[in-house]
Amino acid sequence: MSAGLTARGLVRRFGGIAAVDGVDLAVPPGRITALVGPNGAGKSTLFDCLSGAARPDTGRVLLAGRDVTRLPDHARAGLGLTRTFQQIAVFPGLTVGQNVRIGADPGRRGTVRGLLGLPAPGRAASRAAADRALRLFGLEAVRDWPADRLPTGALRMLELARALAAAPRVLLLDEPAAGLDLAQTERLAAVLRALAADGMALLLVEHDVQLVGALADAVYVMADGRILARGPTAAVLADRRVRAAWGGS
Numbered sequence: 481m482s483a484g485l486t487a488r489g490l491v492r493r494f495g496g497i498a499a500v501d502g503v504d505l506a507v508p509p510g511r512i513t514a515l516v517g518p519n520g521a522g523k524s525t526l527f528d529c530l531s532g533a534a535r536p537d538t539g540r541v542l543l544a545g546r547d548v549t550r551l552p553d554h555a556r557a558g559l560g561l562t563r564t565f566q567q568i569a570v571f572p573g574l575t576v577g578q579n580v581r582i583g584a585d586p587g588r589r590g591t592v593r594g595l596l597g598l599p600a601p602g603r604a605a606s607r608a609a610a611d612r613a614l615r616l617f618g619l620e621a622v623r624d625w626p627a628d629r630l631p632t633g634a635l636r637m638l639e640l641a642r643a644l645a646a647a648p649r650v651l652l653l654d655e656p657a658a659g660l661d662l663a664q665t666e667r668l669a670a671v672l673r674a675l676a677a678d679g680m681a682l683l684l685v686e687h688d689v690q691l692v693g694a695l696a697d698a699v700y701v702m703a704d705g706r707i708l709a710r711g712p713t714a715a716v717l718a719d720r721r722v723r724a725a726w727g728g729s
């Protein structure tokens with residue numbers, strides 16, 4: 481049984497277009513894996529298939545060796561899979577702290593655990609997870625602010641903190657550095673490295689080639705729905721063909 485997240489032969493079509501066209505991918509624990517490629521390559525659609533927001537037409541998604549292909553996103557979340565989105569969405573009437581607590585809320589995560597007979601994490605554990613996430617992303621000073629008053633970079637940090645508060649085993653990050661300044665990007669990189677060192681499986685879609693080079697252990701390059709290249713980061717990024725297809729900044 482393989483830990484982390486695995487995709488086998490995923491296909492997702494929109495009309496005549498195969499946005500994801502036979503993708504095999506492994507997101508192992510303790511590693512940072514990057515998914516790169518030009519606009520329209522199919523990265524977000526692949527993320528949707530992995531997270532459960534979309535069903536693949538064919539292929540399978542395995543979470544810690546278990547077939548979750550037919551489980552919806554909230555059920556996969558209950559099994560330890562969390563994702564963030566390119567478009568940041570916060571609950572506007574709530575504070576920063578309340579938004580992060582929602583990520584840690586056992587009520588939102590308990591359903592599948594309950595079905596499987598696993599104990600739901602207690603409120604105290606959830607609060608501790610939320611506090612830790614706020615601290616990691618430097619949001620303690622603004623925890624009582626209305627979330628919708630945060631500037632873009634801090635909003636992105638909030639979304640990451642909320643994802644982390646769910647204590648996922650697998651974390652999918654869709655352009656996590658978009659809108660971050662240099663200091664925030666460095667903070668993000670340090671947190672992601674620490675999470676991987678702690679055993680989490682991380683997959684990120686990222687356009688910033690320098691960040692991918694500094695952060696990722698392995699890279700998948702996607703174009704026209706297919707995986708064009710894969711392998712250790714240095715080898716993949718050194719491939720001129722890859723850089724040309726990627727168009728990364």
Ligand SMILES: Nc1ncnc2c1ncn2[C@@H]1O[C@H](COP(=O)(O)OP(=O)(O)OP(=O)(O)O)[C@@H](O)[C@H]1O
Pocket residue numbers: 494497498499517518519520521522523524525526
């Ligand atoms: N809901 C949809 N209906 C029809 N076509 C779609 C839909 N979602 C995506 N597509 C098409 O699928 C292809 C892949 O899109 P996708 O958004 O997954 O790419 P991407 O690599 O994430 O791009 P970007 O980097 O711009 O976010 C594109 O041709 C897109 O137009």
